[in-house]
Amino acid sequence: MMMRYILGLFCLTLVVSGCSTTQWDQAESLYVYHQGDLCGAKERLTCAIHAEMPSGDFRESLNSVWLLLDRATVCFAEDDLTAAISDYQKAIEAMDFYHQRSFMEQMVQTIGRDDFGAYAGEDFEQILARVYFALALIQKDDLSNAYALLRQAEDLQQSIRERYRSCRETRHFHLQDNRLAKYLFALLLEKRGDVSNARVLYEQAGMTAPLTPQSSDKATVLVLCHNGSVPHKISVTTDASIASALAVETFLNCQGVPPALCMLAGIPVPALTFSPYGMPAYVEGSLDGRTQPLSTWFDVGQAAQHALDEKVPVLAARGVARMALRRSVVAVASEHSPELGMIADIAMLVANCSSEADTRSWRTLPLTIDGLRYDVDAGAHELSFSVDACGASTQQGHYALDLPPGSLCIIHVFHLHQGITQVVVPDRYLRNKGECS
């Protein structure tokens, strides 16, 4: 009888204290990405994807969303737009699939660990995935589908707000407007000639609209800098949770329940930490000698912090329920015999110490997305930019552009790390195709 209990507890410990190897792959591929080795990062992510989804179906893996989004961004920075578009499309499908609520999954997360459930992406990540997808389509000159994606992003923001309002748990939640999505949507509407709707969206975005309606002969150049590195999640155990657990143990001891060590592990919750090398750089753009600094159009770090602050109370409550269940197992075992109680206590202590918060996220996002716009006449132009990161030498780039009337040229500058920058320029607008400096 005792052996059965011991075996049962042993199995329970194994189940709840598993360590996911994919988390290690994410850290490694991210390190390689920030060093500027995009091919290496893509290879590592591709290996992880093949291991998690052998047949390529996102339903085979709980981590498909962040794996696909990470790889899509790496491909985008590498100018492999076809692969990026394919990955963004699959990632958005996976997000929609895993966003469906599952009671079974919530129960599993409560009993076991938070990362036993699927990662469906934070709300701001869902919108950004569509924005990046639209940007990749614009680079491919597929403005029609880019418009569709930005419209989808806009509709999604509204439906998320409605969902927050209708649910009691989330009634106090607040979704920050993605100004970049609105701005790009307004820009595409302006290019289509729908000036009145474009003006409304520019006002909602709170960003400066062109003062006068642009004629169809004008070309638009956007310089978008994906600056720095978004803060990543770590698992922390606050002193307050340990103090509360000690208080509960004291109360239980007064009621005659033997004390247990397993409660001393505390309740893990996610927190954000900034990479010291992922701080944004100062970027300036210059078109035909007109130099201006880029301004922040969307602060991804702030959106991530805001989203996490709203979710932490719910995650902490789940942690409390999990701890109560494990403490119950120790108490029942102690009633049978003190030795069994001690074994159960040690097993639950191991389980609690190895339980971590869900630290999965889309980690190839930048800290901020900065932008600058020029409206110019069609023809030949000279574009240059400089990236000035603290502690690293200033990097510069220079491009000779040939812009047709009514065109939209977006130059993407990926500032991955101090001193490491990747630039993506549409080939069709380069005067000397294939040559960049």
Next chain:
Amino acid sequence: MRLSRFFSVAALAGTCSLSLILNSCCHAAYGRCVRTAIDVTPGHCCATGPRLDWRYGAGDIRIQTMNVSRCLMDRWYAQTGYDYGAGKPRIVITEVDNRTDQYVALDTMRDVLESVAATDGRFTVVVGDACDECELDNLMAKNVLSPKYNNSTRLSPGRATAPQFLAKVRLTKAVSSDRRFSYEEYRLAITLYDIETQEIVDTAWDVLHKKVCR
């Protein structure tokens, strides 16, 4: 005593759930199903409608393109009395204007339109995109370089050679919703233009109504 009972119940619940954990861990989907929608277009056969993917995609476009192309070809053949044994008319699609909020790849459109043309058997289709001027020039160059298709859209009596049309495809969407469902209407319109004068020859559209669970 009460605490003891509480701990016993909680431990029992945990043990029962352990088996569910082991089962559930084998299935990443955790009981999630692929979302579907119901075709509630008036006039379609079943009362409840066939199950469709909740996203607007190749399947929906195929249904609508078959309806629209059948309508256009029936009308054109009835008006002209043309016999396609002499050569099938060719439709050159120059633009796919997607005004919905769903991503529809040009390759998907091309595959669907070509398969519909093959199934119908009364016309052929070439799909391009006006955004790519180089591709459009190539398509138009085929008109000049191909003796079989170097013809007017309008048929001259007694000189029945295979005609050619320019065409545009436009996709639009309207949506309404109640507490439980969203009702989405997708309209696919194909407009044929005279290849010389660019005047509208004919147009037809199809509306697909989908009921999606929110």
